Amino acid sequence: MLSYAAPLAGPDDPATAREVARSVNEFAAELVKNRPDRFGHFAVLPLPDVDGALAEAAHALDELDADGVLVLSNAHGRYLGDPAFEPLWAELDARSAVILVHPTAPPGPPLADVPLPLVDFPYDTTRAALHMTVRGVPRRYPRMRMILPHAGGFLPYAAQRFALAARLHTDATGDGGGTTPEDFLTDLRRFYFDTALDAYPNWEPDRLHAIDRGNAELLIPRPARTPVP
Numbered sequence: 001m002l003s004y005a006a007p008l009a010g011p012d013d014p015a016t017a018r019e020v021a022r023s024v025n026e027f028a029a030e031l032v033k034n035r036p037d038r039f040g041h042f043a044v045l046p047l048p049d050v051d052g053a054l055a056e057a058a059h060a061l062d063e064l065d066a067d068g069v070l071v072l073s074n075a076h077g078r079y080l081g082d083p084a085f086e087p088l089w090a091e092l093d094a095r096s097a098v099i100l101v102h103p104t105a106p107p108g109p110p111l112a113d114v115p116l117p118l119v120d121f122p123y124d125t126t127r128a129a130l131h132m133t134v135r136g137v138p139r140r141y142p143r144m145r146m147i148l149p150h151a152g153g154f155l156p157y158a159a160q161r162f163a164l165a166a167r168l169h170t171d172a173t174g175d176g177g178g179t180t181p182e183d184f185l186t187d188l189r190r191f192y193f194d195t196a197l198d199a200y201p202n203w204e205p206d207r208l209h210a211i212d213r214g215n216a217e218l219l220i221p222r223p224a225r226t227p228v229p
Contacts, residue, residue, distance in 0.1 A: 001039075001040045001041065001042060001067065002028045002031060002032070002039055002040070002041040002042070003028075003041065003042040003044065003070045003100060003102070004024045004028070004044045004070065005044075005070060005072070005102040005103075005104070006104070007072065007076070007104065008020040008021055008024075008044065008046050009046075011048075011076035011077075014046065014049040014052060017046035017049060017052065018046050018049065018052045018055075018056070020046075021043075021044050021045065021046045021052070021056050022056065022059070024044055025041075025043040025044060025056065025059070025060050025064055025066065026064065028041040028043070028064075028066075029041060029060075029064035029065070029066070032065075040067040041064075041066055041067060042066060042067060042068045042069055042070040042098070042100045043056065043057070043060030043061070043064065043066040043068075043069050043070065044056075044069070044070045044071075045057055045069050045070065045071055045088075047071055047072070047075035047078075047085070047088075048075040048076060048078045048082075048084070048085075050084060050085060050087055050088055053071075053088050054087060054088055054091055057069055057088070057091065057092065057097070058091075061095060061097065067098060068097055068098030068099060068100060068145075068147075069092065069097060069098070069099055069100070070099075070100045070101075070102055071099060071100075071101055071102070072101075072102055072103070072104040073101055073102065073103045073104055073106075073124040073125055073127065073128035074104060074106065074107065074124060074127075074128060077107040079127065079128055079131040079132075080101065080128050080131060080132050080137070081131035081132045081133075081134060081135030081137055083135075089137055089140070089141045089144065090141065092141070092144050093140075093141035093142075093143045093144045094143075096143040096144070096145070097144060097145070098144075098145045098147065099144055099145065099146045099147065100147045100149065101125065101128055101129070101146055101147065101148055101149075102149055103120075103121035103122065103124045103125040103128075103149065103150070103153070104121070104124060105120055105121075105124070106120055106123065106124045106127065121150070121153075122150055122153035122154055123153065123154065124153075125148050125149065125150065125152065125153030125154075125155070126152070126153040126154045126155045126158075129146075129148055129152070129153075129155050129188070129191055130155075130162055130165070132146075133162075133165075133184060133187045133188055134165055136179075136187075138187045138188075138190040138191070139187050139190075142190065145192055146190070146191050146192065147191070147192045147193070147194055148191050148192070148193050148194070149194050149196065150194070150196065151193050151194075151195055152191065152193040155188065155191070156193070159185060159188055160181075160185075162184070162188070163181035163182070163184040163185050163188070164181060165184065166179045166180055166181045166183060166184040167181065
């Protein structure tokens with residue numbers, strides 16, 4: 001599955017981000033057209049430019065036959081539960097679209113001598129999923145299919161702890177009804193998890209209370225490994 005998982009332009013240059021997104025997506029679509037037996041593609045969206053993202057999603061899904069869309073875990077420091085992104089989620093939900101939430105560097109300086117992909121990327125995947133869940137996005141838009149790469153970062157392993165966030169928000173869903181820790185876990189189970197580069201030899205989704213096994217092997221089968229004693 002082809003995708004472009006990197007910032008498209010600087011935070012103050014939405015015009016360039018739109019241009020790069022269109023160029024990348026049309027290039028990917030041409031590759032798929034030439035080898036449909038081998039490739040599919042997720043179209044990148046130029047967030048935090050919501051109007052640009054809506055236009056690119058429509059173009060990619062309607063004209064380029066994209067299999068879904070890709071957004072980064074944060075858009076220049078703005079996380080995916082930001083109320084400004086609601087029109088995008090509403091449109092993607094209406095389309096029952098697939099959304100790949102790919103990690104990127106979190107705001108702030110990196111830790112010296114620790115490469116970003118080792119810790120910060122799975123951390124930011126987790127942070128993005130939690131922000132969406134606390135803001136009630138998965139519950140309001142249940143037809144979206146949101147994929148978290150790399151086995152969901154740290155999310156499955158600390159889901160019970162994260163569910164305590166429900167007690168800090170009397171109206172986490174935005175519908176006036178509030179939520180409970182079990183409701184929060186139910187919303188976390190709405191995410192899908194690809195198993196590419198999961199890096200966890202003992203990763204067994206049926207042992208993790210956070211997720212449904214049916215959501216655990218969507219994209220790429222996990223390569224065989226020697227069992228760890």
